[in-house]
Amino acid sequence: MKRKNITIILNLVFALALSLLPFDQGFAQWRTQNIVTSAKETDLSISPSRGPDDAPVEIAVFSCFQ
């Protein structure tokens, strides 16, 4: 009896995980699209910079002040 209950619960968990999969994939796709879009919109020309604007080499540095 106990084993049967465990099997039922495991099946339910498996079915639940399967049913959530499309939502999870959809969310991941939505998230990726939004992050990529916003990242591409980042306008580096308004970031603080040193050196000539028409320099052939641009060195961008991700920095943390601590």
Next chain:
Amino acid sequence: MLEQVLEKYPDQVKLIFLSFPLANHRFAKKAAIAAFAAKKQGKFWEYHDRLFENIERVNDQKLLDIAREIGLDMEKFKRDLNDLKIVARINQDIRLGHYLGVRATPTVLINGSLSRARTLEEFQADVEIELERARKNSVVKGGQKG
């Protein structure tokens, strides 16, 4: 080290600052906001340099002290510390960093590509490659025009 690269190539290299305050550093985001508030008064790099000189002692009071020391208008500076546009700008940098897979700082992009350079010599080598590429491109463009 990047300052040395700038000194060596004053007409050919532009250094761009991107914020990536690490989550485990308590005052990092506040410091980034403060630096951008200083930018609004035309003193970003002065503030930036002073922050890095005091990197071990950054706290709320230090952020104000540096602003005062470099002669910022304190009323405006304090107002700008709550400027949501500044926060949005910093968040944009952070999103760009996440998109590019940045996990630590400093992380360097040279003409948009992640650089693995760690020493001055390696950075110079990367810059030379990009300068050579730019020279070739300008020759090709010149040839197409002619």
